[in-house]
Amino acid sequence: MAKSESRIFNILYADDNPSDIELASEALDEACLQCRFFSVRDGEEALEFLHQHGKFTRNTPRPHLILLDWNMPKINGLEVLQTIKSDKNLYTIPSIMFTSSSREEDIRAAYGAGANCYVVKPIHLDLFLLRIKSIVQHWKNVAR
Numbered sequence: 326m327a328k329s330e331s332r333i334f335n336i337l338y339a340d341d342n343p344s345d346i347e348l349a350s351e352a353l354d355e356a357c358l359q360c361r362f363f364s365v366r367d368g369e370e371a372l373e374f375l376h377q378h379g380k381f382t383r384n385t386p387r388p389h390l391i392l393l394d395w396n397m398p399k400i401n402g403l404e405v406l407q408t409i410k411s412d413k414n415l416y417t418i419p420s421i422m423f424t425s426s427s428r429e430e431d432i433r434a435a436y437g438a439g440a441n442c443y444v445v446k447p448i449h450l451d452l453f454l455l456r457i458k459s460i461v462q463h464w465k466n467v468a469r
Contacts (some may be wrong), residue, residue, distance in 0.1 A: 330386035334360045334465050337388035339405060340423075342399045343445070349392070349457045356458035357465065363388065368400025372408060375415055388418060390464045395424035395431060403434055410439030419464050423457075 334357065338349050346364045351369075353362050365371045371393070373379040377391045391409065393402035400408075402422060422435040422443040435443045444460060447453050 332344040332359050333386075334390070334435055334461075335386045335388045336360055336362050336390045336392065336461065337371065337374060338362065338364045338392040338423075339366075339368060339397060339402065340364070340392070340394040341366050342394070345394070345453075348450070352454040353461060355454075357461050360461065360465070361386070367398045370399075371397075371405050372400065375409065375412075390461065391418055392423040392460070393420060393421040394433040395422060395426050395435075403431075403438060406435065406440055407438045419467065421460060421464070423460070428467065 336353065338346060340346050340349075350364070351360050353360050354425055363374065365374055370374060371391075374381045374385055375388075377383050377385050395402040397405075402424060406420055406422065409418065409420050416439070419441040420439070421444060421446050422440050424431070425446045426444045432443050442460070444456060447456055
């Protein structure tokens with residue numbers, strides 16, 4: 326891997342809401358100069374990305390951070406998290422539940438499955454953008 330390539334911080338965001346993906350991408354363009362943002366629309370695609378299967382070839386980079394929405398089709402965010410944390414090749418990747426649910430039982434379940442953090446998506450645009458920037462800035466420093 327080239328020296329400049331090793332400084333790139335890869336982020337995988339799994340969410341079925343195209344608006345949230347677009348907002349997160351815009352926030353990261355502003356906040357993180359050396360970040361590459363990858364998005365998938367469901368839990369099945371997230372696992373294919375992580376295992377480099379299907380349309381995600383061997384050239385797909387390993388993410389340094391994973392953001393997971395809870396409510397996704399095919400495989401939900403909690404199931405993706407459980408798979409990540411039970412895989413010896415993936416469990417060290419910081420995995421954050423970034424979801425609209427603030428239910429106490431969902432929060433407990435996520436932490437019980439090994440989530441590194443649980444963040445409730447704010448409704449307001451400015452707060453959403455700020456929250457994404459803050460998450461990435463924090464974990465970019467921690468994950469190094």
